[in-house]
Amino acid sequence: MPLTxxxxxxxxxxxxxxxxxxxxxxxxxxxxxxxAGQDDARxxxxxxxxxxxxxxxxxxxxxxxxxxxxxxxxxxxxxxSLVLATKYSTxxxxxxxxxxxxxRKSLFSSVxxxxxxxxxxxxxxxxxxxxxxxxxxxxxxRALDDVVRQGxxxxxxxxxxxxxxxxxxxxVADLRGWSPLIALQVEYSLINRDAxxxxxxxxxxxxxxxxxxxxxxxxVLSGKYGRADLxxxxxxxxxxxRKSFNANLGMVTERTLGIADVVRDxxxxxxxxxxQVALAWVLRNPDVAAPIVGARTPDQLQxxxxxxxxxxxxxxxxxxxxxxxxxxxxxxxxxxxxxIRMAAHGEMKIETRR
Numbered sequence: 314m315p316l317t318x319x320x321x322x323x324x325x326x327x328x329x330x331x332x333x334x335x336x337x338x339x340x341x342x343x344x345x346x347x348x349a350g351q352d353d354a355r356x357x358x359x360x361x362x363x364x365x366x367x368x369x370x371x372x373x374x375x376x377x378x379x380x381x382x383x384x385x386x387x388x389x390x391x392x393x394s395l396v397l398a399t400k401y402s403t404x405x406x407x408x409x410x411x412x413x414x415x416x417r418k419s420l421f422s423s424v425x426x427x428x429x430x431x432x433x434x435x436x437x438x439x440x441x442x443x444x445x446x447x448x449x450x451x452x453x454x455r456a457l458d459d460v461v462r463q464g465x466x467x468x469x470x471x472x473x474x475x476x477x478x479x480x481x482x483x484x485v486a487d488l489r490g491w492s493p494l495i496a497l498q499v500e501y502s503l504i505n506r507d508a509x510x511x512x513x514x515x516x517x518x519x520x521x522x523x524x525x526x527x528x529x530x531x532x533v534l535s536g537k538y539g540r541a542d543l544x545x546x547x548x549x550x551x552x553x554x555r556k557s558f559n560a561n562l563g564m565v566t567e568r569t570l571g572i573a574d575v576v577r578d579x580x581x582x583x584x585x586x587x588x589q590v591a592l593a594w595v596l597r598n599p600d601v602a603a604p605i606v607g608a609r610t611p612d613q614l615q616x617x618x619x620x621x622x623x624x625x626x627x628x629x630x631x632x633x634x635x636x637x638x639x640x641x642x643x644x645x646x647x648x649x650x651x652x653i654r655m656a657a658h659g660e661m662k663i664e665t666r667r
Contacts, residue, residue, distance in 0.1 A: 439460070502595060
């Protein structure tokens with residue numbers, strides 16, 4: 314059934330209601346060499362809200378702070394109706410070792426800075442942005458619980474953290490009566506399904522709603538790249554653009570372009586854009602709460618929002634699943650094998666439900 318942005322979903326193990334597509338604002342500001350200036354970003358923000366959206370994603374270091382500042386400015390007068398998500402732990406001040414990391418000092422200073430930049434008294438959803446394997450989980454969880462008890466943060470979540478660490482933290486939070494984690498932000502698209510190995514199943518079991526970033530694979534799935542981009546173009550020192558950035562990250566390969574070819578074929582069948590088909594595939598995953606979509610122009614954003622009207626056929630889903638399939642690795646592939654199923658269950662038929 315087609316969705317709308319105001320067909321809200323509960324985010325993980327919480328009562329928080331969010332739109333099925335979140336507005337990503339890493340493109341708000343031009344400090345990184347691409348993105349939207351203030352006037353253009355305002356149009357994008359208003360377009361999302363006019364379509365019924367309420368879930369805004371930002372971070373203190375996106376576009377060197379411009380993203381948070383612009384989101385704060387645009388939110389004035391309508392703050393209460395919005396779910397503002399930001400993050401902490403990336404380095405905010407080069408040279409200051411405690412201005413980054415997931416530890417308590419970094420958390421408190423980052424939250425205060427975000428509150429100032431966003432021009433608000435509270436953050437709806439705070440993600441730990443990047444794990445660094447140095448801070449005890451008890452320190453992180455207690456500090457997160459403290460900012461929740463202070464009313465500066467309402468809900469807490471994780472991004473770019475190993476599945477086993479998140480499951481351990483959720484168990485500790487439950488046992489100590491600390492604020493539970495309710496969401497997981499992770500890269501997930503047809504060209505990167507690695508999260509299906511452990512992160513997404515973990516999120517399902519631990520009660521975290523999944524909010525995928527880069528659901529278009531850095532633009533590969535929207536048709537932005539071709540075989541000519543298999544050799545990344547060199548850029549002069551200080552020169553940057555989003556296309557060369559993603560190509561140099563290794564996102565453009567024969568495999569990813571082959572997946573994009575199938576996406577394009579299905580887009581023709583659907584009379585839709587490749588971006589809409591790629592987003593529709595992510596949305597069909599029952600563990601996904603809200604993919605994060607960004608844009609540089611209103612037309613791009615509106616096209617992404619219109620994905621909610623796309624319904625892929627079983628045959629089209631099967632073709633997309635097949636061309637993008639990955640090995641789940643050990644022990645998952647072993648446990649899914651016919652040999653192990655027969656050894657464990659014989660001829661028994663067991664119905665499972667999510």
